[in-house]
Amino acid sequence: MADPHDNPGLGLQKPPRIDTHAPAKYDATITLEDALNTRIAYFAIAGFVLAALPMAAHHSFVMFDTTKQVTLTGTVTSFEWTNPHTYIEIDAAEEGGGVKHWSIELGSPSILRNSGWNHNTLKSGEKISLIINPLKSGMPGGLLLQANLPDGRKLGNGPGRGPEPK
Amino acid sequence: MKPIHSILILLLAAFPALSQSSAKASSPLDLSGVWSPAGGGRGPGAPAPPQIVLKAGYKEKYDARRAEERQASARGEQLAAAGLCEPYGMPGMMQVAIYPMEIIQRPEQVTIIGEAFSEVRRIYIGKPQLKLDDVDPGYYGHSVGHWDGDTLVADTIGIKPSVRGYQEIPHSEQMHITERIRKTGPTALQDQITIEDPVVLEKPFTYTLSYKFVPNYEMVEFVCENNREYVDANGVVRLKLHDK
Numbered sequence: 001m002a003d004p005h006d007n008p009g010l011g012l013q014k015p016p017r018i019d020t021h022a023p024a025k026y027d028a029t030i031t032l033e034d035a036l037n038t039r040i041a042y043f044a045i046a047g048f049v050l051a052a053l054p055m056a057a058h059h060s061f062v063m064f065d066t067t068k069q070v071t072l073t074g075t076v077t078s079f080e081w082t083n084p085h086t087y088i089e090i091d092a093a094e095e096g097g098g099v100k101h102w103s104i105e106l107g108s109p110s111i112l113r114n115s116g117w118n119h120n121t122l123k124s125g126e127k128i129s130l131i132i133n134p135l136k137s138g139m140p141g142g143l144l145l146q147a148n149l150p151d152g153r154k155l156g157n158g159p160g161r162g163p164e165p166k
Numbered sequence: 167m168k169p170i171h172s173i174l175i176l177l178l179a180a181f182p183a184l185s186q187s188s189a190k191a192s193s194p195l196d197l198s199g200v201w202s203p204a205g206g207g208r209g210p211g212a213p214a215p216p217q218i219v220l221k222a223g224y225k226e227k228y229d230a231r232r233a234e235e236r237q238a239s240a241r242g243e244q245l246a247a248a249g250l251c252e253p254y255g256m257p258g259m260m261q262v263a264i265y266p267m268e269i270i271q272r273p274e275q276v277t278i279i280g281e282a283f284s285e286v287r288r289i290y291i292g293k294p295q296l297k298l299d300d301v302d303p304g305y306y307g308h309s310v311g312h313w314d315g316d317t318l319v320a321d322t323i324g325i326k327p328s329v330r331g332y333q334e335i336p337h338s339e340q341m342h343i344t345e346r347i348r349k350t351g352p353t354a355l356q357d358q359i360t361i362e363d364p365v366v367l368e369k370p371f372t373y374t375l376s377y378k379f380v381p382n383y384e385m386v387e388f389v390c391e392n393n394r395e396y397v398d399a400n401g402v403v404r405l406k407l408h409d410k
Binding site: 062063065077078080082083084085087089091101102103105108109110111113135136137139140141159 | 238239242243244250251264265281282386387388389390391392393394395403404405406407408409410
């Protein structure tokens, strides 16, 4: 599964990867393509060689387990179309009965508008299913990968991440 | 009035509109419009990576902070780089992920609005730069500019040290930013940014940002009102969950 850091559509950039032993090329021009690749920078400091240059991280996915996917099926309780992130609040069915409330994070409205979302896409009371990367802490929160809407549409979390709108 | 005068007046009235729409889009001296980050990349002709050399004392702190971040990351935690709704300021606002920026150009002032966090900076054309003491330290500082042929050269001082530096590189209040902004084609823009800081850097470094013109784009509002992420007592970013 693609590393969500690789998706600039979420308005995120890669966390630092430090290699103090091997010099590497760094392309200072941050581009869509560049964001898809690991980049470490070349430093020469007072005779000492190299530290990695981190991407300036406004936001990182570190708190989400990007190796895990969880599917939540249930009822939207609220859809917060806000900056810096949009949130879907959902009461999701638990295995073995009962319901658990989850908070799911999406990109900003500007980013999401490029992949089929708008402020009316979800309403309280609608039944949906969401595929998410859960929080590493085990608390009921996560990062959206894909939303399966009541009208059959499948939306991702920004350009290049998940299904593209038809 | 003679008929010929009426015709001339009509022609003169029509002409500016006609000439503007065709001339504007391709004029190298008109930077106005919406531009989104693009281009650069690797391969032949790609700009050289900047060589950044920190002075003694700053290098150690920089490395120590990166090490802390790595350790936190290994625990599944992100250390907060700055306030979570905090705008980037200069030079960071000149490229925030894939968010576009809008350039509004008047002969005496170029105004740049970054869509992310609705950041605004103003470059005063033809005005002299102020003395550092006369500039309130802030996120955007004070910028003056002049045209050098087809290049807008901008000079910025007065960015306060707490404002995030390029790629988290630390800077002092003496950081001085020089930009050479020019169109490299009718729909391509480049900003070559040089950072000097006699306190923190052994020598200045330069990096280049590239943009492509985005026609007919209406900038989206961005007010950081719903920051569900917060920084706990240990400087770790947490997500605020709701009960319902």
